[in-house]
Structure formats: C-alpha cells, structure tokens
Amino acid sequence: MPTISPKDKVLVTGANGYIGLWVVQYLLERGYKVRAAVRSDNKGNTLEVLFKEKLPEQAANLEYVLVKDIGAEHAFDVAVKGVAGVIHIASPMTLEIEDPQELIGPAVGGTLSLLRSALSHGNDLKRLVITSSVKAVLGPEPRTYTEEDWADYAVKEVEEKGKAADKMSAYCASKLLAERxxxxxxEEHKPSWDISVLNVGWVYGPTVNDPASPAVLPSTAGLFFQQFFTVRDEAYSYPAAQNYIDVRDLAQADIKALEVEAAGGERMIIASQWGTWQHWLNAAAELNLLPKLDKWDPKRSEGRPARVASNEKAKRILGITFRTIPETLRDTLDDFRPRGWLKDWEA
Incomplete structure (x- = not known):
C-alpha cells in the first residue's frame, strides 16, 4: 500500500479529545490537511478557534465534519470522502456503566460504521489506523505480552457473568471485540485500503488545550492528577501496575502508522514502559520536584508481579523512541504549573 505523506488529507475521529488534539496538532505541523470528526458544531468551532491561536499559519488546513453518533448507519459516509488516511480514536472510555453492552455496542458499532463507510465511499483512502488498547492484549497472568496475545479472559467473563462482570473486564472486552x-x-471484504491497529497503554502527559481546572482534565489526564495528587489510601495503587504511553508519543505513532508502508496490516503495542504510581513518585523525588508531595515508600513496588507489554515490534516498524516516566512527569508538571495547580506541593 502506498504510504501517506504531508499534503494528503487525513480524517481524525475523536479529534477534540485528549489524544485527538495532539494528533490534529502534529498533522497540521507536518503539513497535512485535517478533517476533524466531532459531535457538534460547538465542538468544531472550539477546535477551529484553538488552532487559529496555536497554529495560525496552518489553521486553514483544518476543517471539521459532524458525526453525531459514530455507531449510526452511514455515520461516516461524508467524512471519509476525499481523505487518504483515517486515524480512528473515538470510542467510549468510561467505567460508569450498568451493562457491559454500554461499552461493547458503541465500540464495535463505531468501528464497523467507519469501515462500512470507508468501503463504500473512501475512494481515495489508502490506510485506516485504529487506536485500540493494550487492554485487548493483556491477560490476567504476570508475564511479558506481545501482539500475538489477546485478552480472551475478559470476553469470557462478560459472556458468563453479563451485567455482573467486572467493569474493567467489560472495557477490555469492548476493545478486543472492536478490534477483532x-x-x-x-479479511471478508478485502478493500483497496489496509488497516493498522495500535494497542496503547494508559495515556498520560500534557494537554493541547487549557483546561480551567483539574476537575475538567480530559480522560486519563484527569486520572493522572487524581491518582498522583489526591488519592492516599489502600486503593492508591490503582491501576496497580500499568503499561503507560506519553500522549505525544501516541499521537506520533498514530501518524507514523499512516506513513510507514510496513505498518499496513500490523497490530502494534504502543507503550513506553511498565510502572506503578510509586515509580512516578520516585521520579518526582529524583528530579527534586514537588517537595511537599507525600512520596510514600520508595521500595513499595519492588518485586511486584508485572504484566509487561512488549513494544519491540512498534519500535522496529515505526522507528519511534518513547519518553520515560521522568520525562513525561516533568513535562506534565510544567503543563500544570502555570495554571497554579501545584502550589500546594511546591516549596
């Protein structure tokens, strides 16, 4: 499949989200034309205003298209016309559910809706990149996992327990079933374009926009603030151990997956390294950041069993280098500091 390059037009779903904003910014900076799929005119207008301020010279290359319900039939028919690439990010990310189908239905439906529209109307399409999750890869046992692995245990639990299934298992199942x-x-339709799937870790790092308070930080950026600064009890280790990725590295990986010919037809884990919240606290101490922050026990995570997601394939195919915990932490705090969010923990 011919590679996609700057000057091509790329559709980004979930464009106004935490990850999507970084993808849009990097695409514009690289010279791409960007079509951002959003749910409302208000979100589209906000996006345009943001990038007119951040990238005034490139903002003319940004347009938006309304996709109010990603699971609706023909939802993306207009959106896919005339684009050479698609980066699909939009998918439900919540554990506030009563039934696993609240996650599974939109995740699978949104993916298939996009693919059907691409098949029927994506006459210029070359590649579609799906941003999935490492949760579709990891099993329950502590070991090293690769792209050959699937989180089938989660699907089995949902099938057996239904509404009583663990909510995180429901989320894992939604990502796995959408990817499959x-x-x-x-495989069935053999389209003229190909796909690449990125199985990403927990996403942390700075934001593109300027949230008014920590309470409105998007997605896992909000989880980071909550866990790092406000939670101090026995549940503090949640997620007990995680494979994480800097949001900026993920955005670059999404774009690389469009551009690198060898990425076509591949499933790739996008995760920097494994760690617990204690590792982040240790990094803060080593960098002499936030002296008033409770650092807990520096040895608290030693010997903890780990489910490690190998990133060797992604590094080999995409040629990317991932940021470390100290690098992501430093830049995230630099993002928070001008907003006055760190004053309670600084000297």
Whole structure:
C-alpha cells in the first residue's frame, strides 16, 4: 500500500479529545490537511478557534465534519470522502456503566460504521489506523505480552457473568471485540485500503488545550492528577501496575502508522514502559520536584508481579523512541504549573 505523506488529507475521529488534539496538532505541523470528526458544531468551532491561536499559519488546513453518533448507519459516509488516511480514536472510555453492552455496542458499532463507510465511499483512502488498547492484549497472568496475545479472559467473563462482570473486564472486552471486528471486516471484504491497529497503554502527559481546572482534565489526564495528587489510601495503587504511553508519543505513532508502508496490516503495542504510581513518585523525588508531595515508600513496588507489554515490534516498524516516566512527569508538571495547580506541593 502506498504510504501517506504531508499534503494528503487525513480524517481524525475523536479529534477534540485528549489524544485527538495532539494528533490534529502534529498533522497540521507536518503539513497535512485535517478533517476533524466531532459531535457538534460547538465542538468544531472550539477546535477551529484553538488552532487559529496555536497554529495560525496552518489553521486553514483544518476543517471539521459532524458525526453525531459514530455507531449510526452511514455515520461516516461524508467524512471519509476525499481523505487518504483515517486515524480512528473515538470510542467510549468510561467505567460508569450498568451493562457491559454500554461499552461493547458503541465500540464495535463505531468501528464497523467507519469501515462500512470507508468501503463504500473512501475512494481515495489508502490506510485506516485504529487506536485500540493494550487492554485487548493483556491477560490476567504476570508475564511479558506481545501482539500475538489477546485478552480472551475478559470476553469470557462478560459472556458468563453479563451485567455482573467486572467493569474493567467489560472495557477490555469492548476493545478486543472492536478490534477483532475490524480484522474480520478487512479479511471478508478485502478493500483497496489496509488497516493498522495500535494497542496503547494508559495515556498520560500534557494537554493541547487549557483546561480551567483539574476537575475538567480530559480522560486519563484527569486520572493522572487524581491518582498522583489526591488519592492516599489502600486503593492508591490503582491501576496497580500499568503499561503507560506519553500522549505525544501516541499521537506520533498514530501518524507514523499512516506513513510507514510496513505498518499496513500490523497490530502494534504502543507503550513506553511498565510502572506503578510509586515509580512516578520516585521520579518526582529524583528530579527534586514537588517537595511537599507525600512520596510514600520508595521500595513499595519492588518485586511486584508485572504484566509487561512488549513494544519491540512498534519500535522496529515505526522507528519511534518513547519518553520515560521522568520525562513525561516533568513535562506534565510544567503543563500544570502555570495554571497554579501545584502550589500546594511546591516549596
């Protein structure tokens, strides 16, 4: 499949989200034309205003298209016309559910809706990148996982327990089933374009926009602030151990997956390294950051069993270098500091 390059037009779903904003920014900076899929005119207008301020010379290359319900039939018919690439990010990210189908239905439906529209109307399309999750890869056992692994245990739990299934298992199942649906669709229909799937870790790092307070930080950026600064009890280790990725590295990986020919037809884990919240606290101490922050026990995570997601394939194919915990932490705090969010923990 011919590679995609700057000057091509790329559709980004979930464009106004935490990850999507970084993808849009990097695409514009690299010279791409960007079509941002958003749910409302208000979100589209906000996006345009943001990038007119941040990238005034490139903002003319940004347009938006309304996709009010990603799971609706023909939802992306207009959005995919005339684009050479698609980066699909939009998917439900919440554990506030009563039934696993609240996650599974939109995740699978949104992916298939996009693929059907691409098949029927994506006459210029070359590649579609799906941003999935490492949760579709990891099993329950502590070991090293690769792209050959699937989190089938989660699907089994949802099938057996239904509404009583663990909510995180429901989320894992939604990501796995959406990804498998994509691969099955391509195998069945054999479109002229190909797909690449990125299985990403927990996403942390700075934001593109300027949230008014920590309470409105998007997605896992809000989880980071909550866990790092406000939670101090026995549940503090949640997520007990995680494979994480800097949001900026993920955005670059999404774009690389469009551009690198060898990424076509591949499933790649996008995660920097494994760690617990104690590792982040240790990094803060080593960098002499936030002297008033409770650092807990520096040895608290030693010997903890780990489910490690290998990133060797992504590094080899995409040629990217991932930021470390200290690097992401430093830049995230630099993002928070001008807003006055760190004053309670600084000297």
């Amino acid at each position: 649906a994509a691969w099955s669709f391509v």
